[in-house]
Amino acid sequence: MSAAVQDEPTPVAVLGGGAWGTTIAHLLAGRGRRVLLWLRDPEIAEEIRRQRTNRRYTGETRLARGIEPHTELAEVASAAELLFLAVPLAGVREVAYRLGEVLTGEQIVISCAKGLERGTHRRASEIVKEETCIKKVGVLSGPNLAREILAGQPCATVVASRFQEVTARATAAIMGPGFRVYASSDVIGVELAGALKNIIALAAGISTGLGFGANSLAALITRGLVEMTRYVTACGGDARTLTGLAGVGDLIATCSSELSRNHQVGRRLARGESLDAILATLGHVAEGVGTTQAIVEHARELGCEMPIAQGVYAVLFEGAAPLDVLRELMARPPRREIGIGAALG
Amino acid sequence: MRAEDRERAIAEVACRLVADKVAAVAGDGLESLEALLLDAVYEERLRLEQAGRDARAAEDRRFIEGVRQRLVHAGPEELKALLHEVVEHYAREIAGNFDPRVYQLATRVVPGLLALLLNALSPQRLLERFPELPSLSTNVNVRGEVEVLRRLAERGTVILCPTHLSNLDSPVIGWTLYHVGLPPFLYGAGLNLFSNPLISFFMHNLGAYKVDRKKKARLYKDTLKEYCTVSLEYGYHNLFFPGGTRSRSGGVEPHLKLGLLGCGLRAFVNNLRRHAERPDIYVVPATISYGLVLEAETLIDDYLKETGRARYIIEDDESSRLSRVASFFRGIVNLDSRIYVTFSQPLDLFGNRVEADGRSYDRRGRPIDTRRYVMRGGEPVHDPQRDAEYTRELGEQVRAAFVRDNVLQATHLAAFTLFEMLWRRFSERDLYHLLRTPPELTLLAVHEVRAALDRVLARVRELVAQSRLRLDPRIHDATAEAVLAEAVRVLGTYHPRAVLRRVGDRVGAGDLNLLFYYHNRAAGYGLERAVVPEARAVPAFDLSRRPSGEPLLPPSEPPPQIRPPVPAGLEELVA
Structure with a gap:
């Protein structure tokens, strides 16, 4: 039952405009989704909006149509049911805390950050659960070098969550001819x-x-x-x-x-x-x-x-x-x- | 359950389950109604082969034979009718025989009876304190989030989840609820408690319904769950021991059974769907800490059984022997031993903290709208996989509360310290070998034990300051010497064999099994590292397994049932 997921009813949010965040937004937009991309730097937002490039992080690659860059986190976060969190690990707690102000239990957060927080030894998905009311978290990880993906080379990845609904929806949103997604329940x-x-x-x-x-x-x-x-x-x-x-x-x-x-x-x-x-x-x-x-x-x-x-x-x-x-x-x-x-x- | 609700609930359970099953068959076609009924017939026949010759068993045989015969020629409509009958049969049995007059009286009379029972068992105390009626409130101490619980019970429906150590847990909780001014909670009690004449008296009156753990049919289990769900939707508070069965090791339960917690989520979604006035369901973990445990000998023997599986259902332990129960109460009263009931921070069905205003809060103190967890496309929906996962997370929070609100008493700490010292002294021995050590070899110099206990106490106080553990307030500032003396006094007198004994300037174990049992309540906090300073690492005890390595889970096959003799004299006591 839970795996039967229709197309996302709302735009998909990508939080983080670095190389990985931009690449994920590009993949999602390439699948025809409306993508809200949150990033801090208004100049990069403007560049993506006008020229569809993010030279600092993804070079000259023309990004797919349908990416809407924003610098207001709360607006982006409350407009989407499915959110990909792609900020560096050091920024996860702060962003998650701010997300905690607006997110509701209905929403899904897929963490794409790789690392472990110093001192607490927490993984990004654990930080999200500590700082927000979100239960439906997932993680995305695999052999995914951003530059190769942007060059259109085929690759595969894993989305893991204890919730089948999460893996199913994330897969449906991002999987395409050049990007294959496998599901797992082993988040850790x-x-x-x-x-x-x-x-x-x-x-x-x-x-x-x-x-x-x-x-x-x-x-x-x-x-x-x-x-x-x-x-x-x-x-x-x-x-x-x-x-x-x-x-x-x-x-x-x-x-x-x-x-x-x-x-x-x-x-x-x-x-x-x-x-x-x-x-x-x-x-x-x-x-x-x-x-x-x-x-x-x-x-x-x-x-x-x-x-x-x-x-x-x-x-x-x-x-x-x-x-x-x-x-x-x-x-x-x-x-x-x-x-x-x-x-x- | 009130009489009018009971009939409504039985009908509701039958209708819902039949509709669910019919829908499931139409949906994925993985199971057929026929297979479900055949499973029920098969499991029931298997069970009845072992059952006695009493009227109940005969009635069950007649019923299931009838189902079997009709099943042979049943068409689709007949299958549905049969399914309905079987579920209704189970539901009626679970709901039990109901006497509204007893129910009306239960709240007022039962606690009085418990006090009376205590008085009768402790004439000395009665004389000393006369005319002031001695009350359980001296020995049973209620702590924790009582006020929040009281408020939540008015705002919504509560599932109370205590730790489970003794057959006295349900009477103790029943008394506690009365004492703090709460109505009785519905309670799914194992049939073995109904056949225990002492306990069954309280069971019948505390809103208990019957759970027959020998019935293995899927339909029976589904009926049980649906009955719980319906009762929660009707606003009946439920009592549920998530440990499933009494902790055999004496430790805080390592595994929780999540069945009824899952019912909570089902009921919540149903409440939202029919726009119930008070849809919220709260989960309140609680711990019950005994300085002395009535059935300690039987439980630890069962845990230590090397061969064969544990008896999931024990019907012939100390709690069914009047003399033992009497001596237990006499013991705790005379020794001034304590039972602490601690209500933990209430939770919602998703494991979030709930405050007295009935709202859920995240860790940063921001309110959470719990309805959103079960919404899809703006509508509350059931999703078995999602809900099982929510419930698993809730279970983790309940278990964390058990660990945090476990109240350690002098008996646990002294037993822990001495046992860990012996475990190191005889480190070449395995657990069984150690437990068979002659008591005279277990004597250690009292000053060494005191020094070790002193370090353990210091570590415990650190943990208490961090809210990771609780301590009997009576020993909060006590010296190691006082704690040891108290433990020797209590553990040295109640059990037939002294658990701890003092011989001159040495302290040792009189009964190593029981020493291990009381020790286990303090296991899992890393306290062993405090016992011997800079000790080499010794693996901690994994109480989720038997010492043989066998996982400590309920056996799948029902064990043979042994009926206890009816103790004489009970009628006079409770009349």
């Missing part, structure tokens, strides 16, 4: 996988920056997946999710693409640049940096072993040299390969 797994892969992407960038090739990268990805799985199950997620698009899929895309911001940060770290210098010139948010801090701290509390993440943490925040960290990782005592198969039971 899908959401954490999206955050965790950024840490491994930083490590992959470091590896590439050090001049290492495919063997190193494959070992990093595989062992990275093991510790991702360990962390996800410790948090109550489903290990099987990690074998899917949000896990392995996103990990492969992020670690093998040089487009990924986290990958870029890693490469520059390997060249000896300081984190502050890199972040100052990046122009975008690299979620992996904050996520590494939050997840490594949380993993310590949980007693969950994450050597690669620990190594990335040491490079980022403790001034460790990437090569020393690598040497330490390679010198860990030999052990049996307990792949993710073991966690799957």
Whole structure:
């Protein structure tokens, strides 16, 4: 019953005009939806309205017709039943708090933010539930590099929610010929996988920056997946999710693409640049940096072993040299390969 | 339920269920009416094979045989008629025999009777306090959101969800509701409580309806749920133990059964659809904390059973033996032991906080319109998957309230500390091995136990300050020495074997099973880390499983029923 969803009766809202938010708005508008895009910067709003481009975040791509940019959050949020939240994790709580003033229990929020809040260890969907009355939340995550999507290349993603109505409506709204959506009920797994892969992407960038090739990268990805799985199950997620698009899929895309911001940060770290210098010139948010801090701290509390993440943490925040960290990782005592198969039971 | 409502409810339940089932068959065609009825016939025959030869069983046999015979040749209309009959049969049984005169008297008479029972059992106290009538209010302490509950009961319909530890829970709650000026709540009591002569007296009068957990037919369960739903829609407050059965381990229930909570949501949507005057349904979690537990021995034995499954229905425990109940009440009165009933922050059906004004609020204190949760396209609608998810989240909040409002008493804290110390001292032993340790080997120096208890108390007080736990106010500022002495006094005298005993300058366990039982009430708060400073990590107890690792869920097969002897002398007591 609940899965039988008609076309959205109201416009769809996208909150956040960065690369990912703009791309989601573009996808939705490309499916013929009326899209209300909330962003803070009135100049970018004006640019999207007049020229259908967002040069700062999505380059010269002509965005689909039907995107209406707004700078008033409350107006956008109260006009839609289905909302995609695509602000960086650091902004989620503030935006969610403001949403809490206007949202009602009927509405659906799909979080597209990847990361973990420092100190509270909360995922974006948890923050939304804390700050608003919304119960019907979902998350969207997968191997979705914005630039490739904007170029019209085919890709797939996962929408997870405990509510079938949420996955069904989000899928109906956004799935199209070039964008395939799979449903999941494992919110924890899908959401954490999206955050965790950024840490491994930083490590992959470091590896590439050090001049290492495919063997190193494959070992990093595989062992990275093991510790991702360990962390996800410790948090109550489903290990099987990690074998899917949000896990392995996103990990492969992020670690093998040089487009990924986290990958870029890693490469520059390997060249000896300081984190502050890199972040100052990046122009975008690299979620992996904050996520590494939050997840490594949380993993310590949980007693969950994450050597690669620990190594990335040491490079980022403790001034460790990437090569020393690598040497330490390679010198860990030999052990049996307990792949993710073991966690799957 | 009042007589006029009862007949209306039975008819309503039958009509709705038949309509639902017919619609479901027409909709997805996954189940046929015939299959539903065959399932009922099959399950009933299976049950009746085990049942006795009494009049009730004979009547049930006749009924189900009749259904079976007609089912063979039934056409579509006959199937509907049969379905209607079966549901009505179940609904009538669930609603129970009703005597309006008893109902009228129940509220006033029953609490008096309970007090009288106590007096009769405690003549010494009666003499001491004469002519002032001793009352349960000394030993049963009511705390928490009483005023909010009272207001909500006027504004809408309340589902009260207490923790479940003892067969005395329902009388205690019945008395409490009376004491704070609330009407009796409807209560789905297991049939075993009706066959317990002591408890059944109260059951019949506190608005209880009957739940036969041996009936496994899907139709029966559906009827039960629909009856609950209808009663909530009629505005009857309901009492429901979400733990499903008494906690065997003594710990706060790890799993909740969400059945009746789900009925709340169904009733709410139905209320909205027919524009009911007071559509709101509130959920009020409550904890009942006993310094001493009447059936502790039976419950922990059942939890510890290594082989075979737990008896989901225990009919022959301490609560059915008059002498034990008498000695329990004598015990709690003479030992001045306490029963704390704590009403938690009320919730709506979606797990949000509700205040006395009957409105729901988010965590930032902004009001929530709960109707919007069930709307689609401007209309309130049922959506089983969505509603199950709302109810699951509500269950999490109820469980969080249980943990937060659990009141720890001296007995729990002393038992916890000593047991954890022994668990570390004999760390090479598994739980069973430890529980079989001879009592003389469990004696520890009293100053060490005191020091450990002191650290545990300090940690407990921190948690209390953060509202993550509650503490018996009598020991709020007590020293470890005083808490230990109090625990030895209470646990050393009530149970046939002393749970805790003091031998010279040493303290030890007299009954390790019971020590474990009282310990478990304080488990799950990480207090074990306070027992031994800088102790190596020892895995905490997972009370959702038996020590053998078997999950602690109700068994699927009904166990054989053992009827308890009727205790003599009851008639005089209650006459």
